[in-house]
Amino acid sequence: xxxxxxxxxxxxxxxxxxxxxxxxxxxxxxxxxxxxxxxxxxxxxxxxxxxxxxxxxxxxxxxxxxxxxxxxxxxxxxxxxxxxxxxxxxxxxxxxxxxxxxxxxxxxxxxxxxxxxxxxxxxxxxxxxxxxxxxxxxxxxxxxxxxxxx
Numbered sequence: 524x525x526x527x528x529x530x531x532x533x534x535x536x537x538x539x540x541x542x543x544x545x546x547x548x549x550x551x552x553x554x555x556x557x558x559x560x561x562x563x564x565x566x567x568x569x570x571x572x573x574x575x576x577x578x579x580x581x582x583x584x585x586x587x588x589x590x591x592x593x594x595x596x597x598x599x600x601x602x603x604x605x606x607x608x609x610x611x612x613x614x615x616x617x618x619x620x621x622x623x624x625x626x627x628x629x630x631x632x633x634x635x636x637x638x639x640x641x642x643x644x645x646x647x648x649x650x651x652x653x654x655x656x657x658x659x660x661x662x663x664x665x666x667x668x669x670x671x672x673x
Contacts, residue, residue, distance in 0.1 A: 528672065532598045535660060535669045539597025540590055542659040543652055547589045550648050551582065589652065596620045596653055600660055605672045617657050621650030 596616075603616045625646025632642030663669045 531670045531672070532601055535601040535663075536594040536597035538660055538663045538669055539600065539656040540594040542656040543589050543593030546652055546655050547586060547593075550652065551585070554644060554648060592620065592624055593652070593656055596656055597660060600657060601669065602672050613657060613661070617653045618650065621653045622646070624653075625649035 599620070600613075600616050604612050625648075628645040628649065629639070629642045632639060632645070636642070660669065664671055
């Protein structure tokens with residue numbers, strides 16, 4: 524019984540990781556093109572940066588962190604909601620993970636940059652990422668691909 528629950532938790536983490544893996548590059552692209560690019564200086568190619576102005580290393584590290592937190596969110600979400608249909612629990616899990624990640628980004632932004640606006644956008648992006656992961660996890664549970672924790 525214990526191994527079955529661990530496998531279900533890993534499946535939940537994998538579903539959440541997959542959702543983040545699909546959505547994060549899209550949010551990064553939208554974020555860079557629509558918002559942050561207008562606030563940043565143009566960067567010449569050949570300076571170790573991509574066309575969007577984010578260094579390749581910075582982009583990959585951010586992606587890896589998003590994937591790892593997405594995996595942890597999936598595991599935790601399964602334990603938090605159990606078989607309870609309470610929407611406050613579901614939304615609370617999303618906000619807890621989204622705000623923890625987002626507020627950390629704001630904190631780093633305040634210590635390294637003068638402008639707070641780009642980091643508010645990143646914080647909102649974090650909440651959206653986990654909200655989408657939640658929707659995908661809920662759908663996977665309805666499809667019985669992942670069993671809720673008893």
